[in-house]
Amino acid sequence: MTKAIVIEGLSKRYGDKRAVDGLDLVIGEGECFALLGPNGAGKTTTVEILEGFRQRDAGDVRVLGEDPGVVSNPRGRRGRASRAEWLDRIGIVLQGSGGLDLLTPREALSSTALAYSRPRPVEEVIAAVGLEEKADQRIAGLSGGQRRRLDVALGIIGRPELLFLDEPTTGFDPKARRDFWGLIASLRHDGTTILLTTHYLDEAEHLADRVGVVAAGRLLALDTPENLGGRAGQDATVTWEEGGRRHSFVTARPTRAVADLTARLATADGEVPELTVTRPSLEDTYLSLIAPHVVVGDDVEGVKGEGMQRDDLQVTAGRPSGGSTRHTEPGRATNGVTR
Ligand SMILES: Nc1ncnc2c1ncn2[C@@H]1O[C@H](COP(=O)(O)OP(=O)(O)OP(=O)(O)O)[C@@H](O)[C@H]1O
Numbered sequence: 001m002t003k004a005i006v007i008e009g010l011s012k013r014y015g016d017k018r019a020v021d022g023l024d025l026v027i028g029e030g031e032c033f034a035l036l037g038p039n040g041a042g043k044t045t046t047v048e049i050l051e052g053f054r055q056r057d058a059g060d061v062r063v064l065g066e067d068p069g070v071v072s073n074p075r076g077r078r079g080r081a082s083r084a085e086w087l088d089r090i091g092i093v094l095q096g097s098g099g100l101d102l103l104t105p106r107e108a109l110s111s112t113a114l115a116y117s118r119p120r121p122v123e124e125v126i127a128a129v130g131l132e133e134k135a136d137q138r139i140a141g142l143s144g145g146q147r148r149r150l151d152v153a154l155g156i157i158g159r160p161e162l163l164f165l166d167e168p169t170t171g172f173d174p175k176a177r178r179d180f181w182g183l184i185a186s187l188r189h190d191g192t193t194i195l196l197t198t199h200y201l202d203e204a205e206h207l208a209d210r211v212g213v214v215a216a217g218r219l220l221a222l223d224t225p226e227n228l229g230g231r232a233g234q235d236a237t238v239t240w241e242e243g244g245r246r247h248s249f250v251t252a253r254p255t256r257a258v259a260d261l262t263a264r265l266a267t268a269d270g271e272v273p274e275l276t277v278t279r280p281s282l283e284d285t286y287l288s289l290i291a292p293h294v295v296v297g298d299d300v301e302g303v304k305g306e307g308m309q310r311d312d313l314q315v316t317a318g319r320p321s322g323g324s325t326r327h328t329e330p331g332r333a334t335n336g337v338t339r
Pocket residue numbers: 014017018019037038039040041042043044045046302303304
């Protein structure tokens with residue numbers, strides 16, 4: 001595997017706060033990798049170090065073969081030319097960008113495109129993010145979701161080899177999210193490496209080849225979405241209706257359980273009433289992974305104000321929400337970058 005990103009023993013403190021605490025991670029070229037974690041887990045700090053916006057305290061980092069801490073410094077020993085070359089290969093969508101209010105999306109994209117050696121056509125990018133109707137209106141008048149789409153457009157206009165997406169679909173309506181997922185699929189198809197942070201687990205599940213879960217600056221788990229935390233091999237819950245009541249049990253062998261139930265209870269048309277077979281969803285697995293880092297009445301360790309509370313976990317954890325089958329066997333956009 002050719003490595004797009006290599007992180008070894010990465011650490012970063014803010015005063016006494018350990019935002020990133022000995023992180024190791026390798027992301028391959030062409031991979032779509034999702035970094036998951038509660039508020040304050042250290043995701044943005046990590047990504048900003050990779051983007052060259054922040055200096056690390058310790059550890060080694062390589063992004064497209066360069067040390068961002070060195071190459072991103074225009075006055076450093078590598079100089080302005082290397083920095084421009086490196087930035088030419090990277091696209092960045094930050095959590096929110098501003099300062100473009102007086103421009104239109106077309107103007108913002110056209111001027112940003114000038115900074116790249118082989119930009120995508122502006123029209124193509126406007127269409128890809130579904131901003132055709134807003135292309136010539138002032139950015140100040142765009143809705144939150146439309147601005148976010150523009151952020152994404154600014155991130156991909158330079159035809160990056162590596163795209164950083166920090167919570168890209170926040171504020172998107174469901175259709176815009178689906179459209180965005182399609183866009184990411186086509187970028188991946190073209191070989192773009194993508195590092196995504198998101199709080200939407202369905203988004204990670206849909207888009208990512210692998211996910212990493214971080215809390216308190218440490219990597220808790222790393223796997224494909226299907227296998228995270230041993231998910232694929234975990235017991236299944238079988239539920240059905242019998243005698244007017246719901247019944248359920250947990251089993252490691254759901255195929256056999258369904259066959260037994262079908263033999264015993266199936267009606268003339270072969271159906272067992274209200275039969276469902278569920279395994280833990282990605283959300284269930286994620287919540288149990290981060291649960292030890294949740295403090296009752298306080299934020300997640302190392303977290304900003306809106307951290308997830310234990311009450312949230314009680315509502316959701318263990319809910320047989322994912323993989324449910326019925327009657328079947330379960331089976332800072334570049335506009336923020338000074339170039
Ligand atoms: N500039 C800063 N100065 C001081 N502390 C900071 C700064 N930036 C982040 N932190 C702290 O570092 C920790 C990690 O924050 P970070 O923003 O990297 O987390 P995150 O996983 O991206 O969170 P979110 O999901 O809320 O975006 C938090 O405790 C946060 O309060």
